[in-house]
Amino acid sequence: MEAVSPRPAEAVAEPLLALSEVTKRFGNFAALSDVSLDLRPGEVHCILGENGAGKSTLCNLIFGVHRPDGGGMRYQGAPFLPAGPADALRQGIAMVHQHFSLVGDMSVVDNVLLGRERGILDRKGCARQLAKIADQYGLPLDPFAKIEDLSVGERQRVEIVKCLIRDPRLFVLDEPTAVLLPAEISALLDVCRRVAAEGRAVVLVTHKLAEIKQVADRVTVLRGGRTVATSSEPSKDIDALVRAMIQGNVEALDTSAASILGLELVAHVDHEPAAKAGIEALQIDGLTVKDSQGVTRLDNFTLTVDRGEIVGVAGVEGNGQSELTAVLAGMMASTGGRIHLGSTDLTGRSPKEITAAGVGIVPEDRHAVGCVPGMSLAENIYLNRLDEFTRFGFLNRTALEREATTLMQRFDVRARGPGALFSSLSGGNQQKAVLAREITLPNLSCLIAAQPTRGLDVGAVAAVYGHVREACSRGIAVLLVSSEIDELLTVADRIVVLYRGRIMGSCPADPARKDAIGAMMAGQPL
Amino acid sequence: MTAVNQERSFAAALRYVLRPALLVPVLAVAFAALVGLVLIAMIGVSVPKAVAAFIDGTFGSPFALAASLNRSSVFALVGFGFVLANRANLTNVGGEGQIAVGGIAATAVALYGHVSGFPLGLAFILPMLAAVIAGALWGGLAAVLKVNSGTNEVISTLLLSFIGVWLLYWSVQSPALLRKPMTSSATLPESLEIPDATQLPLLTGDYSFPVHIGLPLTLLLAIVVGVILSRTILGFRLRAVGLNPAAAKRAGVSYARTVIFALSTAGALGGLAGALMLLGEQYTLKDGFSSGYGFDGLVAGLLARGSILGVIAASLLFGFMRSGGINMEMVAAVPTALVVVIQGLIVITLAGANLFIEKWERR
Known part of the structure; x- marks a missing residue:
């Protein structure tokens, strides 16, 4: 796959765009501090970094969405300060955003x-x-x-x-591969090379090392808003780049976390066999969801998850995963089929009843459904169990905060205190708090987690899966919905693939089956 | 050492007094008052005379003071309801109609409920309860519309307000309803005066200082509403539904019940405000009974930005301004409309200043 088209000679060209000691603050928070970077015509320049490292801010500065608070930019040799995206476009800079604007x-x-x-x-x-x-x-x-x-x-x-038709000199892609199938990712990287070969500069933002190996001429690593490493021979320096990105040791990395980065030490980890394996916990039988227009979103979904088993649901987003988890959480009505937990019928039950039955839910959109960002951490950790802290209608805040502090320690949720505003926490800590809430349900027997590691840094990913595995070894049935194949391959026991609302097939979570799973995600049956 | 400490505590006290939350409203009021004075001078009225009349109307006599306090209680009750519903991200703009239906219910029970003979204050408590129930139903109706068909409560409470006010007109125009028996063609479209026993007792018993028990009742409700909002599971549910209805639902909070509770409680407080106006001051139901107090209360709630103390402060301000304005018109021939202009200026200045502060802090 390497070097699809010949790379331009190493001759150092005049930089097309040069950033020198650029700083961008939001309030007291420095999203970027003293970042220097030059982009040359004809190169694919990868920006590598974890979530929150400042990658998107950097793109937005170049594209004129934000203005730098310090430092300067030079474009084609002249000072550059775009008045807005329209101005940047006019000057030959085009950008593909993380979220489509179509x-x-x-x-x-x-x-x-x-x-x-x-x-x-x-x-x-x-x-x-x-x-x-x-x-x-x-x-x-x-x-x-x-x-x-x-x-x-x-x-x-x-x-x-849309970008290329404008014949841009600088082409910025912000995490373009997050939503793509493996085959589509290769094709996209191929396009990046072709665009660069015409003498344009390409900026590719990513947190996946495999992509860097495949396409990058040079790499700049950001961490905490600062440049922590650069390399002009990325494929040789991969280990150093990873260390710089996560500030830690590659060998000590949790395998599930490593899979997120696309490191090749991926191997399936068998979690401890649970005592109660073989006992059916969650039974989903012929679940069907039609939306208000009558379009079938989930079609005859049948799946059994045993106690102590982790079943992964793979698939490109928008193939019925959201509907599946919403119905299981009681947030959406199904139009057919039944859901049982052991002998309890959960079909059409309210969220409250589902929680009471012992089903923990980590929703895919933690901001929309998982938490109330405007409330405190303690209130969010016990959002569904506040009755336990209530006497005669009065909320006992002291007890609430005390209990929340215990959970914060157990789940390593870092915040100023239990009273901290939930929205002030980092994404990883928010997710750990939501997980803490769901996993500590008194009678938990089934955990449904949708995209639980989206937007988290490597440490948080490892923590999240540590807790999921621990719950599983206690005999909890786990249904894990994710669009990251590598993640599912390392964590799950068994994988089913959703395509246009149907199960395309299922197979054991064996890394050797990755291509087969990718093909099923694209709609080809086994 | 002590001098330094004193200096420090003085500086701290100064900072506390000068913090934006306190300073901005004070400056806004001062600015609006200044503009008001300029306007008075421009219409050719002697400024000192107008100011004297204004002060006379607010604090000048025990009677004026009492009238202002009674009026403030009404504003505050509507304001508490607004703040409570607003916690659930609901905007109750129906205070006017809730006051109207409260007034109708209180009049009906006081006049025709045979309650005059009841002991233990039931003679006035029962009409008050009727007003509370009427207001709660009026507010609850908007909640049911919202829960069942998603009707925006701003629209429904506002439209229900008009219906409430027209119901009141109908009640006092129709002899079959509450209009007093027509003895001549000059009989005014209003109800009979309610019996003495159903009128709210005065705090001092002295008619020259007619503050009725509505004032302590309002203060008690201030504490109750404040405690509900800050300490109880009810207040928590209101807040959760207001901040993120989906997450609240997932966590087992009933959206429908919370919305119905919020809007019917706000309505109940509006109904009670109507009862205070009728049973405590006016004694007869006339058209124009609610006189825009529902909207003044709404503005008090808006300005308070969620704080019960803020509602009290704004209600006192508006209550006294209304009284002063009325006297200014009678004595110095300054149109009452001027007070409305000043009130509007305060609102705009405050809202603008708050917006400015927020932007400035976010920079």
Whole structure:
């Protein structure tokens, strides 16, 4: 896969964009401090770092979303301070954001024309241009397809084409591979190389080492808003780069955490066999969900999770995972099928009853469903069990904070104290708090966790999976929904693959089956 | 050493007094008052005379003081309801209608409920309870609409307000309802005066200082509402639903019950405010009974930004301003509308200043 097209000679070109000692603060928080960086024409420059390291802030400075508080930028030799994204675009800088900005109801051509239209829309001309770009970079697209009907990978192609049609000199991609299938990732990296080969500068933001090995000419590592390492021979320096990124020892890394980074020490870890294995805990039988338009989102989903077993649900996002977890949590009504926990029928029960039955839920969107950001940590840790701290309607805050402090220690939740505002915690600590709440339910017998490590740094990932494994060894049945195959391969016992709401197939969590799982995620049955 | 300490504690006290939360409202009021004085001068009225009339109307006599305090109680009750519902991220703008239906219910029970003979104060407590129930139903109706069909409570409480006020007109216009028997064509569209026993007892028993038991009742409710909001599971649920309804639902809090509780309690407080106005001061139900007090109470609740003490402060301010304004019109011929202008200026200045402070702190 390496070096798809010949790399430009090592001759050091004049930098296209140079940042010198750039600083960006939000209130008292320095998102970037004294970051210097130069981007040369013809190179793929990877920005590596964990969540919260300042990668997105850096992109947003370049693209004119934010203005630096200190330091300066030079673009093509002249001082550069874009007034906004429109200004940056005009000057030849294009960016693909982490979250797509497409109008779902409009066609590909219309989305490409959006913001570029002048008087009369020249759809045919635009379609011709699209075809040319498609040819040039290997980005096939039906110009008149509606965005809604496209897969996530195709939508991203539209975003990329939207940028390339402007003939940018600098092309920034902010974590573009997070939502893609393995095959789509390779294709995207290939496009990056082709774009760079034309003498454009490409900035690729990522936290996956495999991608760096595959495509990067140079790498800059950010940690805590500072440049902590740079390398012009990344494939030789991988270990040093990882150490710089996570400030720790690669060998000591938890395997599940390593899998997130795409390190190749991935091997399946057998957790301790649970005493109660073989006893059915969660039984989902023919679960079906149709949305208000009558579209089937989840189709006849049948799955049994035994006590002490971790079953992974793999799949590209938007293939029914959200509906599955929402129904299991009692937040959405199913249109068919039944859910049992042991002998208890949980079909159509309220969230409160489901919690009382012993089902812990770590929702995929912790901000929307998992917590109340405007409340304190203690209140969030006991959000579903506040009755235990209530006498005659009065809330005993002293007891609440005392108990919360105990849980904070047990789950290593770091905050100023139990009274700290939940939104002031880092993502990792928030997730640990949500997990603490769900995993310490008094009669927990089943844990359903959706994307539990999204947005977490390596240490937090290891902690989260440590607790999940521990719960499992106590005989808890665990259903783990994730779009990261590597993560599922290291943590789960068994994997089922969701595609367009159906189970495409299931197989043991064996790293050797990764390609088969990837194929199922793309809709090819075993 | 002690001198230094004293200096330090003085500096600390100064900082406390000068903190934005206290300083900004004071400056806003001062600014609005200044503009008011300029306006008075511009319409050609002697400023000292107008100011004297204003002060006379607020603190000038025991009667004026009592009238201001009674009025402030009404504003405060509506304001407490606003703050309580607002904790659940609900905006109750229906105070006016809730006062109206409270007034109707209180009048009906006081006049035709045969309660005059009841002992232990039941003669006035029962009409008050009727008003509370009427207000709670009026607020609860908006809650049910919201829970069942997602109707925005701002719209429903506002529209229910108009219905409440028109119900009141109907009640006092129709002899079949509460209008007093028509003896001549000049009989005013109003109810009979309620019996003495149903009128709220005065605190001092002295008619020259007619503060009724509504004032201590309001202070008691201030404590009750404050404790509910800060110490109880009810207050917690309101806050959780207000901040994140989805997470609250997941954690087992009933959204429907919480919304119904919040809006019907706010309505009950509005209804009680109506009862205080009728049983404590006006004694007869007339059209124009609610006289915009529901909206003044709403503004008091808005300005307080969630604080019960803030509601009390704003209610006192508005209560005294209204009294002073009325006297200013009678004595110095300054239109009462001027007081409304000043009140509006205070609101705009405060809101603007708070916005400015928030932006400045976030910088």
